[in-house]
Structures are given as structure tokens and as C-alpha cells.
Amino acid sequence: MTPPAAASALPSTSTLTASLVTVTEVIQEQEQVQVQCVVRTRIPSEFGNATHSLLLYTNSEDDKEHLALVFGYAAAGPDSIWSRTLEAARDNETPRDRAIRGAAPLSASAIPATSATSSPLESTPPASDSNNDSAPLVRIHSCCFTGETLGSLRCDCREQLVDAMTRISAERKGVVLYLIQEGRGIGLRDKLRAYNLIDLGYDTREANIQLGLPADARSYRIATAILRDLNIPAVRLLTNNPLKVNSIVHDGLVVSERISMIPKSWSTGILPGREADGAKAIGSKLLDRDGYLVSKVLKMGHILDIPSEILAGTSAAAAPTPK
Numbered sequence: 398m399t400p401p402a403a404a405s406a407l408p409s410t411s412t413l414t415a416s417l418v419t420v421t422e423v424i425q426e427q428e429q430v431q432v433q434c435v436v437r438t439r440i441p442s443e444f445g446n447a448t449h450s451l452l453l454y455t456n457s458e459d460d461k462e463h464l465a466l467v468f469g470y471a472a473a474g475p476d477s478i479w480s481r482t483l484e485a486a487r488d489n490e491t492p493r494d495r496a497i498r499g500a501a502p503l504s505a506s507a508i509p510a511t512s513a514t515s516s517p518l519e520s521t522p523p524a525s526d527s528n529n530d531s532a533p534l535v536r537i538h539s540c541c542f543t544g545e546t547l548g549s550l551r552c553d554c555r556e557q558l559v560d561a562m563t564r565i566s567a568e569r570k571g572v573v574l575y576l577i578q579e580g581r582g583i584g585l586r587d588k589l590r591a592y593n594l595i596d597l598g599y600d601t602r603e604a605n606i607q608l609g610l611p612a613d614a615r616s617y618r619i620a621t622a623i624l625r626d627l628n629i630p631a632v633r634l635l636t637n638n639p640l641k642v643n644s645i646v647h648d649g650l651v652v653s654e655r656i657s658m659i660p661k662s663w664s665t666g667i668l669p670g671r672e673a674d675g676a677k678a679i680g681s682k683l684l685d686r687d688g689y690l691v692s693k694v695l696k697m698g699h700i701l702d703i704p705s706e707i708l709a710g711t712s713a714a715a716a717p718t719p720k
């Protein structure tokens with residue numbers, strides 16, 4: 398018997414499956430964040446007493462200009478750090494145009510990595526601890542105006558940034574991704590409101606929630622895309638935050654090692670900024686940031702050993718849950 402006309406017009410199962418695969422691929426492709434390095438410049442730096450490269454990125458996910466501070470940028474090469482989107486040739490571009498946006502001269506970008514490191518844009522002293530055979534050391538850092546610029550001791554952000562730059566410059570190769578994600582992505586205005594809630598007795602996680610905001614509003618998809626652009630498929634990641642590791646692994650990068658960032662005052666017992674006179678941190682009044690760090694461990698899954706004196710101090714000082 399001849400099947401009804403409508404039924405014979407239906408696509409076969411294999412055609413449907415093939416279309417579904419294509420649609421899924423298109424969606425995944427659309428969902429991938431696109432990044433573009435629009436300018437690179439040299440930064441003569443006190444960290445490692447050398448010149449590093451600062452790269453500014455635009456992206457397809459937000460309107461922020463995220464940054465990558467690259468230690469050991471080389472114009473091109475299979476094992477070196479360089480930006481594909483910056484170094485790519487552009488139509489009708491003069492050598493001067495390339496120089497203004499910090500791309501290497503086109504002939505130089507074809508130079509293998511070993512000789513490209515002698516680019517005038519990059520000068521680096523001998524390594525104190527070279528790790529050139531392994532994945533580069535990387536810090537994915539969210540900006541913090543209060544900590545990094547004002548020296549606020551509500552958090553450990555400045556210490557982490559300095560520590561990361563010091564360690565990476567010692568290896569002569571690596572990256573600090575400086576993401577414009579103030580206040581764990583809620584922005585400065587709401588972070589300051591959250592601080593006032595913390596002063597009323599809430600912890601750092603609960604303060605965000607009281608504002609009707611996520612405890613952590615960040616995504617690391619842009620970070621992954623920038624690392625890919627920088628020819629970095631695998632990293633040794635400086636972080637206590639398992640979310641950062643899981644996010645970039647989910648997006649296809651390899652984290653060959655997670656390296657903890659232990660607050661100096663917890664490992665040495667000396668107050669931040671008082672290294673010269675050795676003023677004791679542990680045993681004296683707890684700093685705001687001790688409570689902040691303890692909350693990140695106990696409430697947000699950060700991986701960090703809390704010294705028993707700090708833990709005892711924070712539980713003793715804990716205010717009753719505010720109404």
C-alpha cells in the first residue's frame with residue numbers, strides 16, 4: 398500500500414539526527430566567546446626588574462576591556478606566549494599601524510620563538526626559577542579597587558596580585574589575567590553596599606545575597622578564550638578557588654596544577670605591611686580580612702587551611718545572625 402503523501406515527506410531518522418548535530422554545533426559555536434586583543438604595550442616593571450607586555454582585549458560577551466599581563470611574550474612560536482588576534486595580519490595595514498597597536502612587524506612574527514624573545518618590546522633578566530618545560534604559571538585575577546589601590550585590609554586582593562606577579566616574573570613566563578569583575582562581578586557600588594552589610598554582621602557571601610545578588614556573579618569564559626588566544630592550552634593555576642579551576646577545565650583547558658595562595662599573615666603570623674617590625678598578626682585582634690577569608694573557606698568552598706588561632710578568633714567574634 399502506498400503511504401500517505403504527508404508521511405513520505407517526513408525526513409528519515411538519520412537526516413533528523415544529522416540536522417540536530419549541525420544545529421547543536423551551530424549553537425555551541427555561537428556560544429563560544431570571541432576575544433580580540435586590540436593593543437599590546439611594554440610595561441617596564443619592578444616585578445622581576447624586567448619589561449613585560451600588557452594586552453587589552455575586547456570580547457563578544459560583555460563591554461569590559463579585560464587585560465592580560467604577559468611575562469615572556471614572544472612574537473610567534475609553538476611553545477611561546479603570543480596573541481593570535483593581535484599578531485594576525487590585517488587588510489591595508491601599514492607597518493606603522495602595526496607598531497601603534499603593538500603587533501610585531503610581519504617579518505618578525507614569522508621568527509621562531511627562541512629568537513623572537515629578543516624583540517625590543519620585551520627584556521627579561523635571567524630566570525631565578527625556570528619552569529619552561531611545563532605549563533605556564535597563570536593567575537586569573539578579578540579587579541579590586543579597594544584592595545589594590547586603597548590598600549584595604551577587608552580583603553587579600555592586593556597581596557594576591559603582587560604575589561602572582563612576583564612568582565610569574567621569577568619564572569620569566571606566564572600570565573596574570575586581570576578581569577574587570579569588581580566585587581566578584583557585582584560592581585563597585587554593590588560591593589560597597591555589601592561591605593556595609595558585613596559591618597552589620599553578615600559574611601561576604603550572605604551580604605551579596607541580602608542585596609538580591611549572586612554570591613559570586615563571575616564567569617571565566619572570557620578568561621579561557623584569552624588563554625586560548627595566547628596559545629596556552631594548559632596552565633598551572635594560582636588560586637584557592639575551585640570554581641576557577643572547574644570553569645576553565647569545563648571550557649576545555651588543562652589545569653596541570655593548582656597552586657594555593659596562602660595569606661602571608663596566616664603563614665608567617667606577621668601583620669600585613671608590618672614585616673619590618675614583625676608585629677604579630679595571630680594572637681592580636683583579627684583583621685577584617687581574616688573573617689572574609691574564613692567565610693570564603695567555610696561558605697564558598699575555597700581550599701585553604703585556616704590557622705586554629707584564626708578560626709577560634711573568628712568564631713568567638715562572630716556576631717549573631719542579623720535580622
Ligand SMILES: Nc1nc2c(ncn2[C@@H]2O[C@H](COP(=O)(O)OP(=O)(O)OP(=O)(O)O)[C@@H](O)[C@H]2O)c(=O)[nH]1
Nearest residue numbers: 538539540541552578579580581591601636637638
Ligand atoms: N562582593 C564582594 N566582593 C569582594 C569582597 N571582597 C573582595 N571582593 C572582590 O572579590 C574579588 C576577588 O577576586 P579573586 O581574588 O580573583 O578571586 P577569589 O574568588 O578570591 O579566588 P582566588 O583565586 O583564590 O583569589 C575581587 O573582584 C574583589 O573586588 C566582598 O566582601 N564582597
